[in-house]
Amino acid sequence: MANFSKSSVPRFAVEVYQNEYLPEGGQEVNAIVTVTSTGGGTSGGIPLTGAGSSPASLPVPEARAPGAAVVIMVDCSGSMDYPPTKMRNARDATAAAVSTLRDGTAFAVVAGTHVAQEVYPGGGGLAVADERTRGEARQALRRLSAGGGTAISTWLKLTDRLLGASDAPIRHAILLTDGRNEHEGADELRDALDACDGRFTCDARGVGTDWEVKEVTQIASALLGSADIVADPGGLAADFTRMMADAMGKEVADVALRLWTPVGTEVLFVKQVAPVMEDLTARRTEAGPRAGDYPTGSWGDESRDYHVCVRVPAAGLGREMLAARVSLVLPDPSGAAGAAEVLSQGLVRAVWTDDMAASTSINPQVAHYTGQAELAEVIQQGLDARKLGDFDGATAKLGRAVQLAAVSGNGDTAKLLAKVVDVVDASTGTVRLKAKVAEADEMTLETRSTKTVRVKDINR
Amino acid sequence: MGEGAARPGGGAPGRTAAEHSGGPAVPDPRTVEHAVARGCVACRAGRVDADGYCENCGHAQPSERDHMERALDTVAAVSDRGLRHHRNEDSFAVARAVLPDGSPATVAIVCDGVSSATRPDEASAAAAATACETLTAALPRGAHPQTAMHEAIVAAAKAVDALADGGGDGAREHEPHRHQNAPACTLVGAVVAGGLLVVGWVGDSRAYWVPDDRGAPAARLTEDDSWAAQMVAAGLMGEAEAYADERAHAITGWLGADSYELDPHTAAFKPDRPGVVVVCTDGLWNYAEGTDEMARVLPADAGARPLHSARVLVGHALDGGGHDNVTVALLPFAVPPAGAGSA
Structure with a gap:
């Protein structure tokens, strides 16, 4: 119950689920690593129970505003006018998302076609959310109209420039598209995603059915956000509101899953497996001897599972070794790999046994x-x-x-x-x-x- | 013993720790490692991290429990991880006490953690220590050794029960699939006091009597709480048939929170000749099951050199394959001079 005194950085807990027992000569070690962060986010670690919960028991979010910057990218290509309700729903959804912005959050709205344009506040900067700026943004949204093509890389580059001007630790974007990224090559989108990797996170939404699933999921995967379809434009406002509330709940950004493995050990894969399957294996960056970091983006009050699979050198019966050390780390802002702050860690072990019942069971x-x-x-x-x-x-x-x-x-x-x-x-x-x-x-x-x-x- | 030679913990009896009294010229490698370098004994290239694993090759470092020895004037005990298990889940405790009449009493307790339960190593350590403390507190007060043994087993059972309530550390989080299982262990103990030999046990750890005069018959002093023993006792199977069954070693009595009914067994003997009491876990008696076999592998001078002889017995188990943890305590028994202790 001593939740009031905690810092704004959530507490991370790591639990490891595995069968550590290997048969003689066994080499492959599998483990599910559950990472839970509590103490940050919207609920302050206390389950929100709705009616009946005493307001006094809930921490005040504004009291420890983490400093977030958010950019909303709205597709304004010509196809958004077919049917016209699509553009109107997109405007309404963006307005609803803007209304959800917490006071003090830096934000901007970008209109995307074959080029990207600042809708609000303009001038290459971000506005600070308060009653006045939220109202101005909603006014500006009324001017949005459809016309032009689709070149998403330009939207991402503008968003990166806008967010780059902010020193907020949580940098997030929401991207809405209704059509294929047809006015540029696949390389341009991929290059833009590579350039934005690690600079901000992004949720991507496809509205209607004329967009390309693999493009939207590619954007969300690369920028560690969620992807979804909003087949009916009428559902946009609710979805945008929820996405923005999630973004406002994030308390710590740029968390990495660090995997240390002993000499001679091969990392077969590292995947996020819940709430969504996401293969992180290829996204490793080296972090010191036999250690590598895999990006996990920003965290609020939430729990995710990871599947780690490594191949260790076989050892004799009765031997025990550490097959991997899994830690959640907050990289040092100065960029030094060694100076990262370790938030929590868990151990993946290997024990060789001739007990067949133990070594053949699967966790x-x-x-x-x-x-x-x-x-x-x-x-x-x-x-x-x-x-x-x-x-x-x-x-x-x-x-x-x-x-x-x-x-x-x-x-x-x-x-x-x-x-x-x-x-x-x-x-x-x-x-x-x-x-x-x-x-x-x-x-x-x-x-x-x-x-x-x-x-x-x-x-x- | 090829496998043993490659093992960092060094199971070979005789090459590790010193006798209780004078130490050998070569220091115990484990002591040195803890005190100074903390270098990995497996790859010899890395340092050992705070969790006890090598920062280079990841291998677990030998724990102090991998091989333990203790010797007093009248008792010696040796415990070894064996060659197939990754940790030593056996434990023991030995002690001396003084009876109200000033004569000495000797206590030895040996426990075997139940591997299929959680934290068996903690269970055996808690049970052995608690039983030994209870006996050394009760005997100087004049408690009858057999009554004291009974109470010591009850106290040990409570100590193991308590482990299930209080959370353990370390091992527990590594074995989430075993959470539901409360810690458990066997116990066998012996007290030599005032010309009396008392044994007590729960489970399948055993006590043997081996007379110094090997012409006289040796004897087993305990009856296993095991499936095989129950089959034989009930007359349902012959001994050979029962012990050949794969269920033979399933124990039917133990200390721990899952045990619904504690039934401590005790027995008192008045040997009429000198001999040695062998108190051991199944890691030893599996390699010397019959009383004749046990008498044959126990060195003839065991009464005079208990620590050396305990090492020899552990070595016998390791040479046989060391499939389980091995623990043995030896208590030499001397017949009191006529008249003494008969008051």
């Missing part, structure tokens, strides 16, 4: 997330096969997806799958492709294929 968490990873993969493969006209392949992959979603208790994904295939028997994965599938349903399944459920959710 339930590891088994669960291995299944969730396969689920995301077979959905993507199934949808790709379907697009290419390989209906047998699509049926097999999506059937397997239905089976995995059922056994793992991933009800949301199971529902999305049922809109694309007719499920004959979920337990065996027997399905038939639907003859006619709404485009929005297919895109929703593809965008949300990486959403996972946790083990404990099953047991409820």
Whole structure:
């Protein structure tokens, strides 16, 4: 209950779930690492109970404003006028998001077409949120109109310049698009994402059904944000409000997952596995001897799971070694790798035993997330096969997806799958492709294929 | 002993710690490591971090419990991790006490942590220490050794129960899948006092009597709380058949919070000749199960050199494969001169 005295940086806790026992000659070590941050964010670590909770028991967020800067990028290309409600909904959603901005937050609104333009406040700077500036921003939004093409790299570059002018530790963006990034090459978008990597985080949303799922998920993945579809433009305001509230809940930015491994050990993969599957393996930056940092972005009050898999040199029966040390670190602002602040850490161990019962059992968490990873993969493969006209392949992959979603208790994904295939028997994965599938349903399944459920959710 | 030679902890008896009295010329490598370098004994290249792992190769460093020895004038005990287990979950305690009439009493307790439960190493250490303390407090007050032994086992059981309530440190967080399982261990103890030999036990750790005159028969003083022993006792199986069954070693009695009913066994003997009491875990008796076998591997001069002989017994288990932790305490028993202690 001594929550009042804590600093604005949340407390991080690391828990490791693994079967550390390996058979003679065994080398592969798997572990699920659960990272939970509490004490920051909107609820101050106290579960929000709604009615009945005493206001006095809740920390006042403004009292320890973390210093956030937010830029909203709104697609204003010509297609936003078809139908005209799309542009109107985008304006309304942005206005709703602006209303959610906490006092003191630096912000700007950018209109995106084949070029990027500042809508508010203009002049290459950011406004500081208060009643007056929020009102001015909403006024400025009324001037937004559709016309022109789509070149998202220009939006990102302008956003990076605007956020770069702020010294706020939390730098976040929201990007809304309704169409394909068709007025520039894929290289330009990729280069812009590389340039923005680590400079700000970004949630990406596709509105309608004329946008490219892989472009939106690529932006969110690269910039450590969320991706989603808002098929009905009428749902934008609620979604924007929620995204902005999440952004306002972030208390600490640029947290890295640091993995130390002993000599001779190979890192096979590092993935975020909950709430969303995200392979981080290729995003390692070296951080001292046998250690590497994987980016995790900014954190509020939340919990995420990571799957770490390493191959260690085999040792004799009865031996024990540290296979990996997993820590959450806050890099030193000056950039020195060694000076990072360690927020919390956990140990992944390997113990060689001739007890077959011990060495052959698979940790339930590891088994669960291995299944969730396969689920995301077979959905993507199934949808790709379907697009290419390989209906047998699509049926097999999506059937397997239905089976995995059922056994793992991933009800949301199971529902999305049922809109694309007719499920004959979920337990065996027997399905038939639907003859006619709404485009929005297919895109929703593809965008949300990486959403996972946790083990404990099953047991409820 | 190829495997043992490669092991950092060094299980080979005789090459490690010193006798209680005078130390050998070569210092104990483990003591040196803790005091000075903290260099890795596995790769010899890295330093050891705060968690006890090498910063270079990651290997766990030998713990003090990997090999433990203790010797008093009238008792000696040796415990070793063995060759197949990654830690030593056995523990022991030895002590001397003085009876109200001024005559000496000797206590030895040996415990074996139940591996399938959580924190077995903490359970065995707590049980051995508590039982030994209880006995050394009760005996000088004139408590009958057999009553004192019973109470010591009850006190040890309480100490192990308490571990389930209080959270452990270290080991616990590494074994989240074992949380639901309360710590547990076996216990076997012996007291030699005033011409009396008292044993007490719960579980399948044993006490043997081996007379100095090897012409006389040796004897097992305990009955295992085990599946096999129960089958034999109930007349349902022959000994050979019962012990060949894969369930043979499943124990039916133990100390710990999962034990629904504690049933401490005690027995008192008045040996009529000198001999040695062998108090041990199954890590030893699996390699010398019969009384004849135990008598054969126990050195003839065990009564005079208990520490050396305890090392020899541990070495016998390691040479046989060292599949489990090995712990043995030896208590020489001398027949009191006629008239003494008979009051």
